[in-house]
Amino acid sequence: MTFYEEIQKKTAPDWPYPVNYGKENEVSADILIIGGGVAGSHAAIQAARRGAKVAMVDKAPIIRSGSGGAGVDHWGAAFTNPCSKVTPEETMARAGDGPFGGPYSFGHLKYITAKESWEALLDMEQMGMKIRDEDDEFKGADFRDEETKLLFAYDYKNKNCLRVQGSDVKVRLYKELKKLGVAFYERIMATRLLSEGGEQGARVIGATGVNIRTGEFYIFKAKATILSTAQPLKVWVFNTELAGAYTAHDDPNLAGDGNAMGWLAGAELSLMERSQESAGPFRYPAYGTGNAHNTWYPCSIVDAKGKEIPWVDKQGNALKTVEDRIRAGGQGPEAASLIRDLSDRIAKGEYSLPFYADLPGMPKDERRAIFGLMVCHEGKTRIPVYETYTQAGFDPDKDMLQANVLPPQLAGQFIPWWDHKSKMASAAQWRDTAFLGGGGLLVDWDMKTSLEGLYAAGAQTAGGGGHAPAAATGRYCGRRAAAYAENATQPVIDRKQVDEAKAHTYAPVGREGQIGWKELQAGLCRIMQDYCGEFKNEDTLNHGLWWLNSIREGEASRTYIRNPHELGRYLEAMMRLTVGEIMMHASLARKASSQFLDFKRMDFPQMDPPEWEKFLTIRKEQGVVKAGELPLKYWLLPPYAPTYEENYKKHSGL
Numbered sequence: 001m002t003f004y005e006e007i008q009k010k011t012a013p014d015w016p017y018p019v020n021y022g023k024e025n026e027v028s029a030d031i032l033i034i035g036g037g038v039a040g041s042h043a044a045i046q047a048a049r050r051g052a053k054v055a056m057v058d059k060a061p062i063i064r065s066g067s068g069g070a071g072v073d074h075w076g077a078a079f080t081n082p083c084s085k086v087t088p089e090e091t092m093a094r095a096g097d098g099p100f101g102g103p104y105s106f107g108h109l110k111y112i113t114a115k116e117s118w119e120a121l122l123d124m125e126q127m128g129m130k131i132r133d134e135d136d137e138f139k140g141a142d143f144r145d146e147e148t149k150l151l152f153a154y155d156y157k158n159k160n161c162l163r164v165q166g167s168d169v170k171v172r173l174y175k176e177l178k179k180l181g182v183a184f185y186e187r188i189m190a191t192r193l194l195s196e197g198g199e200q201g202a203r204v205i206g207a208t209g210v211n212i213r214t215g216e217f218y219i220f221k222a223k224a225t226i227l228s229t230a231q232p233l234k235v236w237v238f239n240t241e242l243a244g245a246y247t248a249h250d251d252p253n254l255a256g257d258g259n260a261m262g263w264l265a266g267a268e269l270s271l272m273e274r275s276q277e278s279a280g281p282f283r284y285p286a287y288g289t290g291n292a293h294n295t296w297y298p299c300s301i302v303d304a305k306g307k308e309i310p311w312v313d314k315q316g317n318a319l320k321t322v323e324d325r326i327r328a329g330g331q332g333p334e335a336a337s338l339i340r341d342l343s344d345r346i347a348k349g350e351y352s353l354p355f356y357a358d359l360p361g362m363p364k365d366e367r368r369a370i371f372g373l374m375v376c377h378e379g380k381t382r383i384p385v386y387e388t389y390t391q392a393g394f395d396p397d398k399d400m401l402q403a404n405v406l407p408p409q410l411a412g413q414f415i416p417w418w419d420h421k422s423k424m425a426s427a428a429q430w431r432d433t434a435f436l437g438g439g440g441l442l443v444d445w446d447m448k449t450s451l452e453g454l455y456a457a458g459a460q461t462a463g464g465g466g467h468a469p470a471a472a473t474g475r476y477c478g479r480r481a482a483a484y485a486e487n488a489t490q491p492v493i494d495r496k497q498v499d500e501a502k503a504h505t506y507a508p509v510g511r512e513g514q515i516g517w518k519e520l521q522a523g524l525c526r527i528m529q530d531y532c533g534e535f536k537n538e539d540t541l542n543h544g545l546w547w548l549n550s551i552r553e554g555e556a557s558r559t560y561i562r563n564p565h566e567l568g569r570y571l572e573a574m575m576r577l578t579v580g581e582i583m584m585h586a587s588l589a590r591k592a593s594s595q596f597l598d599f600k601r602m603d604f605p606q607m608d609p610p611e612w613e614k615f616l617t618i619r620k621e622q623g624v625v626k627a628g629e630l631p632l633k634y635w636l637l638p639p640y641a642p643t644y645e646e647n648y649k650k651h652s653g654l
């Protein structure tokens with residue numbers, strides 16, 4: 001027996017489910033939701049409440065699937081909550097339409113979020129999620145509004161980011177979906193979109209999928225389809241053991257399937273050239289060590305000798321008290337932070353490692369809000385951090401929590417991740433999909449993609465990301481898709497297209513290959529690191545495309561699978577391969593560097609030349625890649641109305 005036979009035959013674990021590769025199941029619905037995470041669930045609820053027959057397909061069990069399945073503690077952009085001092089219109093008037101991506105933030109999505117984030121949170125309250133301090137635990141705290149009992153984070157003056165108790169947010173959504181009769185198709189990976197006449201660019205009328213336990217095949221027919229499979233992850237780095245990596249932090253099922261499926265169907269994507277420096281694989285798992293930012297904001301940090309690290313505002317002015325930090329705002333580039341030259345000052349001996357999060361030194365309410373409310377309901381913290389540490393005897397009233405021990409040059413752990421000048425503990429070519437505001441499907445004011453019948457929401461859209469934006473755009477998208485489906489004709493499936501999807505799905509079944517899916521994936525990541533890393537040019541990108549194609553024709557056709565689970569992982573690798581191709585094509589199209597996009601073309605080094613300040617779009621038409629462009633703020637230009645209010649009124653369906 002050869003080495004490969006040994007791996008394939010002898011070491012394959014016994015498979016506990018009956019396997020029926022190729023067996024067909026047909027499902028019909030008004031609305032098909034692909035990806036039952038935060039956005040997909042809110043979309044399904046809205047569509048079902050409008051009487052639509054909804055089918056929801058997810059790779060994972062919907063009760064906990066997606067990045068939101070692990071919980072939510074910050075509910076942002078709640079500009080219509082009764083305490084907010086900023087209106088949706090005022091926030092849109094601020095420069096750049098939002099902090100993440102500056103001018104490349106998609107204003108219509110930001111506005112929809114600003115209008116509906118609070119409404120989506122009220123939906124969650126109706127479903128039983130705690131969004132107020134009902135037990136008066138924080139009575140009298142600076143961040144509590146006494147009348148509504150709402151708790152705020154970061155900016156206690158303007159009050160638009162709420163502290164919520166959302167560790168079970170997906171369980172609440174799941175129960176509501178069940179109550180509304182949404183049909184679940186769980187552990188089924190959607191693999192291809194189906195279109196009218198089987199034509200690329202035509203109306204989308206459903207999808208195919210494969211059950212990753214039984215191997216059975218699914219044909220979903222729908223009048224309208226919503227893609228909500230979130231952003232692609234593990235495109236540059238595939239390693240589940242490097243627990244600090246951002247890619248290990250999010251839901252491991254996210255491979256960019258919706259982007260790949262949309263692309264193959266002919267939908268337009270944007271911002272696919274955007275990526276960011278990796279947060280670094282050698283960090284500790286997020287929130288499990290002392291910190292000063294995000295969930296731990298605004299915790300004081302002291303050095304090994306008890307000397308406190310000062311805080312500064314955006315302009316570098318010293319912030320003397322904890323209250324000053326809060327007044328300066330704590331998320332995004334406007335944020336207050338620890339001194340930005342901390343690394344240099346450690347190197348000079350001014351501060352001694354290791355550092356500690358000084359919870360006992362914080363005002364009582366702040367301390368309890370950080371450890372107990374935020375570190376508890378924040379994703380992936382309830383059991384591994386809050387419960388485990390507490391049971392082990394950690395007491396935030398008395399104990400400090402040590403921060404990551406890193407050499408001075410890597411003390412960037414304290415530098416917010418959006419500060420691109422910081423070099424995190426990562427190789428330069430290890431990149432991540434941009435956090436909030438990365439590439440994806442382009443949607444209009446109806447949240448419709450460029451294809452009839454195909455809608456998108458959440459991190460699936462270009463510029464999407466974050467829990468509240470996913471919930472808000474999901475509920476809006478669900479309404480729009482339901483309205484479309486009301487008048488849409490019944491879909492007619494093209495059998496040839498189904499057969500092609502089937503052939504693609506089962507290609508590795510029974511194959512005597514020498515390559516496992518993990519090796520295939522690792523090889524793809526190498527190509528992305530080497531040819532689409534921090535620095536790129538026309539040659540590296542063209543070489544990269546050549547290599548990806550070579551892997552598609554070579555290694556991918558020699559990859560074996562031993563069960564339906566491995567089939568799913570192989571299909572995900574193929575999705576990432578397609579996503580890598582889209583990223584390289586998009587990177588070739590942008591012939592300029594951009595600070596905002598963290599995009600460095602060595603052959604076009606000038607940063608943000610004015611003629612390149614525009615969105616690039618990319619799609620496939622009859623197999624040929626077509627690049628296009630859109631002006632910044634195109635969502636307020638014809639054919640749209642010139643103001644956010646008018647567009648919202650016309651399109652929101654309210």
Ligand SMILES: Cc1cc2nc3c(=O)[nH]c(=O)nc-3n(C[C@H](O)[C@H](O)[C@H](O)COP(=O)(O)OP(=O)(O)OC[C@H]3O[C@@H](n4cnc5c(N)ncnc54)[C@H](O)[C@@H]3O)c2cc1C
Pocket residue numbers: 034035036037038039040057058059060065066067068069070071072073074075076188189190191228229230231249250251253254255257258378379380457458459460465466467468469470
């Ligand atoms: C640990 C953690 C903590 C976070 N905390 C916060 C927070 O406090 N505040 C905040 O604003 N944001 C937070 N986020 C981010 C937030 O959770 C995400 O932005 C949000 O979940 C995005 O929603 P989504 O619906 O677009 O994607 P997701 O919720 O990730 O859902 C995507 C779904 O698509 C499914 N899927 C993927 N591919 C396929 C396929 N081919 N077929 C079928 N199904 C598929 C997946 O299984 C998944 O269920 C956190 C994220 C993490 C990981």
